[in-house]
Amino acid sequence: MATYIIRRVIWTIPVILLVILLIFSLMKQIGGNPFRQTERAVPAQIQANLERKYNLNKPWYAQYGYYVKDVFTYDLGPSMRLRNRTVNQIVQEHFPVSLKLAILAVAWGLLIGLPAGILSALKPNTLFDYGGQLFSNIGFALPNFFVATLLIYYLAVRNDFFPTNGWPTDFWDFNDKRIILPSFALGLFFMAYIARLVRGTMLETMQQDYVRTAKAKGLRWRRVVMRHVLRNSLIPVVTAVGPLIGLVITGTFVIEIIFSIPGIGRYFVTAVGARDFSVVMGITVLAALVVILANLVVDILYGFLDPRTREARS
Amino acid sequence: MAVQEPRQAAVEARAGVVHETAPAAGEAIQQSSLWQDAWRRYVRNKAAVAAAVVFILIVLYAFLIPGFWIIPGIWTDWIGNVDPYDVNFAVANEGPSAAHPFGTDQFGRDLFARAALGGQVSIEIGFAATIVILVVAIFYGGISGFVGGALDNVMMRFLDALYGLPFLPFAIITLAIVGTVNIVTMVIALSIVSWFTDARVVRGQVMTLKQNDYVRAAHAVGARWYRILGRHLIPNTLGILIISMFLSLPGVVLGEAFISFIGLGINPPDASWGSMANEGREAYRTHPITIVVPSLFIAAIVLCANFVADGLRDALDPRTRET
Numbered sequence: 001m002a003t004y005i006i007r008r009v010i011w012t013i014p015v016i017l018l019v020i021l022l023i024f025s026l027m028k029q030i031g032g033n034p035f036r037q038t039e040r041a042v043p044a045q046i047q048a049n050l051e052r053k054y055n056l057n058k059p060w061y062a063q064y065g066y067y068v069k070d071v072f073t074y075d076l077g078p079s080m081r082l083r084n085r086t087v088n089q090i091v092q093e094h095f096p097v098s099l100k101l102a103i104l105a106v107a108w109g110l111l112i113g114l115p116a117g118i119l120s121a122l123k124p125n126t127l128f129d130y131g132g133q134l135f136s137n138i139g140f141a142l143p144n145f146f147v148a149t150l151l152i153y154y155l156a157v158r159n160d161f162f163p164t165n166g167w168p169t170d171f172w173d174f175n176d177k178r179i180i181l182p183s184f185a186l187g188l189f190f191m192a193y194i195a196r197l198v199r200g201t202m203l204e205t206m207q208q209d210y211v212r213t214a215k216a217k218g219l220r221w222r223r224v225v226m227r228h229v230l231r232n233s234l235i236p237v238v239t240a241v242g243p244l245i246g247l248v249i250t251g252t253f254v255i256e257i258i259f260s261i262p263g264i265g266r267y268f269v270t271a272v273g274a275r276d277f278s279v280v281m282g283i284t285v286l287a288a289l290v291v292i293l294a295n296l297v298v299d300i301l302y303g304f305l306d307p308r309t310r311e312a313r314s
Numbered sequence: 315m316a317v318q319e320p321r322q323a324a325v326e327a328r329a330g331v332v333h334e335t336a337p338a339a340g341e342a343i344q345q346s347s348l349w350q351d352a353w354r355r356y357v358r359n360k361a362a363v364a365a366a367v368v369f370i371l372i373v374l375y376a377f378l379i380p381g382f383w384i385i386p387g388i389w390t391d392w393i394g395n396v397d398p399y400d401v402n403f404a405v406a407n408e409g410p411s412a413a414h415p416f417g418t419d420q421f422g423r424d425l426f427a428r429a430a431l432g433g434q435v436s437i438e439i440g441f442a443a444t445i446v447i448l449v450v451a452i453f454y455g456g457i458s459g460f461v462g463g464a465l466d467n468v469m470m471r472f473l474d475a476l477y478g479l480p481f482l483p484f485a486i487i488t489l490a491i492v493g494t495v496n497i498v499t500m501v502i503a504l505s506i507v508s509w510f511t512d513a514r515v516v517r518g519q520v521m522t523l524k525q526n527d528y529v530r531a532a533h534a535v536g537a538r539w540y541r542i543l544g545r546h547l548i549p550n551t552l553g554i555l556i557i558s559m560f561l562s563l564p565g566v567v568l569g570e571a572f573i574s575f576i577g578l579g580i581n582p583p584d585a586s587w588g589s590m591a592n593e594g595r596e597a598y599r600t601h602p603i604t605i606v607v608p609s610l611f612i613a614a615i616v617l618c619a620n621f622v623a624d625g626l627r628d629a630l631d632p633r634t635r636e637t
Binding site: 030140157250253275283 | 472474475476477478479480481482483484486487488490491564568569571572575576577578588591595598599602605606609610612613614616617620621
């Protein structure tokens with residue numbers, strides 16, 4: 001197990017380097033450098049000094065090297081538009097907001113999606129099962145901006161159950177009504193996804209020989225489900241959560257704009273509009289790191305849960 | 315070839331190729347039986363049939379309705395002006411009526427016509443991007459699976475790394491590099507971050523096919539390469555490709571809708587369903603239909619694509635049928 005984890009962690013390093021390289025070279029394609037874009041004529045000497053200060057006179061691979069060093073020492077550079085702010089400050093201010101939103105959305109997904117999927121599989125082709133499937137198909141198809149708008153319209157505007165927008169300033173403040181609608185709107189997709197996945201894998205597991213054996217030797221059905229079916233069906237769910245993290249990031253962009261939540265996604269969209277490319281690049285690299293780390297954690301968890309994986313890979 | 319036929323059939327029977335009807339003598343009938351079987355299985359699935367019908371209706375609506383305003387006279391004389399670009403503040407923010415079946419937006423543009431226009435853009439982007447994704451996936455996965463060995467290893471590790479790319483930021487950066495947003499650049503931006511899974515599927519498929527008993531058996535009984543290709547490899551891959559096309563369509567359509575919805579996609583006066591929803595969001599409290607119409611179209615096309623993909627999978631690849 002230890003070698004499996006070490007192997008997996010070491011493999012993450014080239015992945016990170018490659019992903020940063022891809023983002024870096026894409027950003028280079030945008031062309032020019034920030035100091036050429038100014039309308040004021042800058043004397044040649046000052047221009048050269050500026051370029052030297054920010055290593056812009058070096059070849060691209062050296063610049064890439066500096067950028068990688070900066071990422072690993074957590075120094076994402078200054079914002080190109082806001083003189084007095086660094087990308088680090090922006091990230092520190094806005095990233096925890098998005099993180100909390102994403103965690104709450106995944107929590108919704110597990111809280112409702114898991115039981116719904118399990119119950120559907122235990123009572124297949126009943127009214128509950130059909131209802132669950134209908135719900136999961138709708139949750140799958142409805143764009144989350146529409147869900148969010150409906151929630152705001154019916155629960156915040158027409159009826160005054162929830163505030164329409166905003167977000168608590170304190171990360172640990174979970175006792176605020178404002179967090180409910182955005183996280184639910186973002187989480188709906190995961191509920192649908194997880195419910196469908198759990199239902200499918202459970203129905204498959206229940207047809208396995210070992211389940212039949214357990215039933216045949218007289219084990220009570222409840223115990224068969226708890227010990228044999230559930231444990232084996234929930235492993236694929238763990239694998240599914242990894243790629244879902246990437247989708248959560250995608251979703252937060254939209255949800256943050258609708259609910260006016262000061263998260264990193266909304267800031268990203270503003271930064272793209274303002275062509276503040278150091279911020280755009282910093283946030284993209286950060287999002288990539290989150291996705292890569294999530295995949296790493298899922299892989300390691302998977303190794304714990306299913307011994308066959310770590311043998312196959314080591 | 316005729317002498318070979320019984321042996322061929324025996325080999326196929328042993329390899330698990332099931333013909334639901336007894337194959338009649340003569341090649342032409344047998345050739346079509348795979349697709350006939352698939353068709354029969356598909357038609358039996360009511361949800362998939364309904365989804366396919368709705369899907370086709372939406373496509374027809376998006377691509378045929380504009381014909382009525384292009385041919386002058388027909389539509390205009392009938393119920394009035396329905397040019398989707400025509401601004402008329404006198405009728406702004408109207409509800410559904412005979413003249414405007416879906417009402418009008420805040421500029422007085424007819425939503426029935428604009429939803430068709432937006433549907434064209436969304437559907438075109440959706441299909442173009444899935445085709446680009448498939449082509450890239452076939453090349454990448456095909457080479458990786460066919461060559462195998464060290465090259466396969468390197469290509470697959472590279473693909474693993476690409477999974478680290480965050481979908482939306484990367485697509486948005488791609489759009490920022492190109493500078494302009496139109497259907498072509500949108501297709502590029504969406505396909506550049508969406509082909510990874512399909513490439514894996516193609517690679518897996520190619521690797522299994524290479525090793526498959528019925529391919530080797532057909533080879534052993536003396537089938538020519540074109541027969542193996544035409545009778546075994548292509549039919550067995552084509553199904554999977556059609557399925558994965560409908561599987562990636564929802565992701566692409568939703569991706570376009572998200573980007574347009576946050577204001578970085580298709581620009582007015584052009585429209586996609588996503589950009590219509592973005593415009594509708596400004597007035598949803600007083601006039602919700604402007605966001606409801608495009609959103610329901612997106613949901614309908616995504617839902618139908620999912621059901622069609624499910625139905626196609628059951629029809630073309632019965633082995634993976636869900637219980």
